[in-house]
Structures are given as structure tokens and as C-alpha cells.
Amino acid sequence: MKTKNICLLILSLVLISAILIPTLAVSAQQPTPSDDEVNAIARQLYCPVCENTPLDVCPTTACHQWRELIRQMLAEGKSEAEIKQYFVDYYGARVLSEPPTSGINWLVYVVPPLAFLAGVYLLLRAFQTWKRAAKNTAPGTELSGLPVPGLVTGAPPSIEAARPALDDKYVERLEEELKKRK
Amino acid sequence: MSQESNTAPAPKRGVPLWAQIIVWVGLLGLLGLLAGGLVKAKNPILTVGSSVPDFTLPLFTGYEYNNGLEVKLSDLSGKVVVVNFWASWCQPCASEAADVEAAWNSYQESGKVVFLGVDYVDTEPEAREYMSRFKLSYPNGPDMGTRISQIFNRNLGVPETYVIDQQGILRYTQIGPFQSVAEIQAIIDPILAGR
Numbered sequence: 001m002k003t004k005n006i007c008l009l010i011l012s013l014v015l016i017s018a019i020l021i022p023t024l025a026v027s028a029q030q031p032t033p034s035d036d037e038v039n040a041i042a043r044q045l046y047c048p049v050c051e052n053t054p055l056d057v058c059p060t061t062a063c064h065q066w067r068e069l070i071r072q073m074l075a076e077g078k079s080e081a082e083i084k085q086y087f088v089d090y091y092g093a094r095v096l097s098e099p100p101t102s103g104i105n106w107l108v109y110v111v112p113p114l115a116f117l118a119g120v121y122l123l124l125r126a127f128q129t130w131k132r133a134a135k136n137t138a139p140g141t142e143l144s145g146l147p148v149p150g151l152v153t154g155a156p157p158s159i160e161a162a163r164p165a166l167d168d169k170y171v172e173r174l175e176e177e178l179k180k181r182k
Numbered sequence: 183m184s185q186e187s188n189t190a191p192a193p194k195r196g197v198p199l200w201a202q203i204i205v206w207v208g209l210l211g212l213l214g215l216l217a218g219g220l221v222k223a224k225n226p227i228l229t230v231g232s233s234v235p236d237f238t239l240p241l242f243t244g245y246e247y248n249n250g251l252e253v254k255l256s257d258l259s260g261k262v263v264v265v266n267f268w269a270s271w272c273q274p275c276a277s278e279a280a281d282v283e284a285a286w287n288s289y290q291e292s293g294k295v296v297f298l299g300v301d302y303v304d305t306e307p308e309a310r311e312y313m314s315r316f317k318l319s320y321p322n323g324p325d326m327g328t329r330i331s332q333i334f335n336r337n338l339g340v341p342e343t344y345v346i347d348q349q350g351i352l353r354y355t356q357i358g359p360f361q362s363v364a365e366i367q368a369i370i371d372p373i374l375a376g377r
Contacts, residue, residue: 048303048328049269062271065305091303092327104215111212118205125197 033074041070041080044098048091055095226336230355234346237330239298241323242306242313253298253321255350262295262373263346264366267331269301270308272340278359279316282343285366286320294374300325302340347373 042056047063055063066087073083087095099105197205228234236256247253255263266282268275282297289295299322301309306324313322325331331338345354354369 060271062269062303062305065271065308069305069307088327090324090326092329094328107212107215114208122197 033071037074038067038071041074041083042067044080044084045087045095046097048095054097222336227355228334228344228352230352232352234344234350234352235333237333239300239321239323239330240326241321242301242310245321245323247296247321252323253296255346258296259350260348261293262348262370264295264297264370265300265330265334265344265346266297267300267302267325267334267338267340267342268312269304269340270312271304274359275341276312276316278341278361279312279318281360281363281366283316283318283320284363285370288363288367289370290320295370297321299323300330302331302338303328345369345373 039056043054045055045066047053047055047058047060047066049062050058050060053063055066070083073086078086084096088100093100093105099108101109234255236254238252238254240252241247241250248257264285268279282299286295286297289297297320299313299318299320301322301324304324309324312318328338334344335342339357341356341359343354343356343360344352345356347353353373356369360366
């Protein structure tokens with residue numbers, strides 16, 4: 001009975017050790033940056049030798065080396081800004097997905113908003129011009145008594161209201177020409 | 183009524199002159215930049231016979247030239263300079279590395295030829311392993327910010343080799359790997375002989 005108890009105790013100790021030792025070993029290791037952490041930085045960088053390929057999805061050996069370099073630098077405690085600066089120093093600013101706001105690059109940030117604002121300004125002016133033109137046309141139409149196709153100006157003008165327009169030289173001339181054609 | 187409408191002042195129309203000038207100047211400036219970029223893209227490679235702009239190559243730790251940790255092209259005046267671009271991830275570079283080292287060894291004693299290895303967009307640990315594997319003894323350094331490669335070829339691929347004569351004039355461009363030591367010597371020897 002005593003031997004059986006000792007055997008059970010040893011077995012329990014072995015089982016507990018088997019469970020605990022790997023856990024302790026893992027917790028004792030330096031934390032390795034995950035793929036997600038590496039890719040969070042890699043997607044802000046472009047492969048220096050491929051055309052328009054973000055580093056996080058680039059399949060080449062060189063890109064794999066660069067991703068491992070990011071992992072190594074993260075493990076060394078380097079910040080995201082430091083890693084990006086390292087890449088710029090080594091491979092040039094072209095590796096950045098967002099160009100820095102220096103030198104001629106500032107045009108990238110200035111020209112599109114300016115073009116947008118210019119477009120808005122031109123559209124507003126065009127709307128104002130059209131609105132003014134419509135305002136100028138509407139009263140003339142009512143006075144002349146001639147309906148303009150597609151333009152709704154309220155109630156149809158009465159004969160009395162249209163009478164002054166008949167004096168208009170232009171209308172007279174128009175009518176004369178129409179008569180001639182008949 | 184009709185007279186009133188005839189004499190009414192015409193509404194102001196059109197964009198102010200100053201705005202038109204700004205827009206046109208801006209557009210012309212952008213077109214100028216675009217044209218400059220297109221001209222550069224059309225002629226990406228430094229042509230044979232042209233003078234090579236000065237550059238400085240910082241050397242990897244463990245390398246030095248005349249007790250210095252960097253090499254400046256203008257300091258090599260009077261020597262033939264062989265600038266070899268390579269990268270550890272480049273298979274064709276590995277195929278020519280031993281030949282380039284052997285060619286360097288054949289000229290080293292004369293002191294009339296300098297080989298410069300420029301490591302193009304590479305990672306340092308792998309670059310070190312590459313240099314160690316091929317026992318590269320001539321000065322090697324990284325192409326920081328791709329500044330050197332952009333002098334020679336804005337669309338650089340590796341390996342590429344550029345041979346500069348004693349007067350700083352580009353005399354030969356090799357796109358792709360060398361096949362033998364003799365091939366390299368056949369390019370350098372005539373330049374050394376002043377031909």
C-alpha cells in the first residue's frame with residue numbers, strides 16, 4: 001500500500017512537471033513580435049526593389065528578409081518611428097507608403113485639396129450665374145406673355161397683362177416676320 | 183419696362199485676373215515637373231563617355247580603404263574604378279562574386295585599379311553572410327538611401343558593374359553578371375593601357 005502511494009506521488013509529480021516546465025520555459029523567453037505586429041509596420045513600407053508592392057504582402061526573399069529585420073528591431077525594443085527611419089536611411093524615402101512632407105513631396109499634400117477647393121469655387125460661381133440667368137429670364141417671360149418651353153412661371157398670363165408686351169418693338173418685328181413667312 | 187431691362191448693369195462675370203494668373207502659373211509649374219520626371223525616366227542610365235558625379239561610399243564594419251571608413255570617388259582620381267552593385271538576395275550576383283574577387287586580387291598589388299562593392303537595398307546580416315561566404319576583400323559598403331545607384335541607373339537591377347577611367351569618365355557598363363575573370367580583365371586592361 002505504501003509503495004503504491006509513493007508510485008502515485010511520483011507519477012503525480014511527473015505529470016505536474018510535464019505540464020508546468022514548458023509553460024515556465026515559454027514565459028522565460030524574450031517576447032517575440034508576432035506577425036501582426038511586424039505587418040503593422042511592414043504595410044506602411046513598400047518593397048524597395050519591387051514595383052508598388054507593400055512590404056507586408058511582398059512574396060520575394062528580399063521582402064522576407066526585411067520583415068525579419070523589422071521583427072528583430074521590434075524585439076530589440078525599437079519604436080515604429082525608429083524602424084521607419086532606418087528603412088528611409090537605408091533605402092530612401094521611396095519605401096514609405098506616405099511620402100514625407102518635405103522637399104517637392106509637399107505638392108502631394110497641397111495640390112489635390114487645392115484642386116478640390118478650386119473645383120468647388122468654380123461650381124458655386126457657375127450655380128450663381130445660372131441662378132441669375134434664370135431670374136433675369138423669368139420676369140421677361142411674364143411681361144412678354146410668351147411661354148418658355150419647360151419653364152413653369154405660375155398662372156398663365158392674362159390678355160391684359162400681356163397687352164403691354166404687344167407694344168414691344170421686338171415682338172412687333174417678330175410678328176411681322178412671321179406674317180411674311182405665311 | 184423693356185428699356186429698363188436694356189439699361190440694367192450687366193452682372194460681373196468670370197474669374198478674377200489674379201486667380202487666373204495663379205491657376206495658370208500653377209498648372210504650368212506642374213506640367214514642368216511632369217516633363218522633368220519624364221525626361222529623367224526616359225534616360226535612366228549614366229551614359230558611357232560622361233563624367234561620373236562624385237559620391238561617397240560608407241564601408242561596412244571590417245572594411246577600410248587607406249585607413250578610412252569611407253571611400254570618395256574624387257579621391258580615386260588617377261585610378262581605374264570598378265563599381266560593382268550586388269545584393270545578398272540576388273542569385274546572379276552570387277554567380278559572379280568569386281570572379282569579381284579574383285579580378286580584384288589580380289590588380290590589387292598594382293594599385294592602379296580599385297574595386298568598390300556597393301550593396302544595393304539589402305539587409306546587413308545577410309549582406310555580411312554574403313561577403314563572408316565569398317571572402318570579398320575589396321571595399322564594400324551599403325548604398326545608403328540608394329543615392330549611389332541613382333547616380334548610375336535610376337532603374338538599377340543587380341548585378342550591375344560600371345568601370346570608370348583615371349579621369350573619372352564612365353568607360354563601360356555591365357548589366358548582368360560577368361561570366362569569368364578573363365571577361366573582367368578584358369574590360370579593365372585596355373582602360374589601364376590608355377586605350
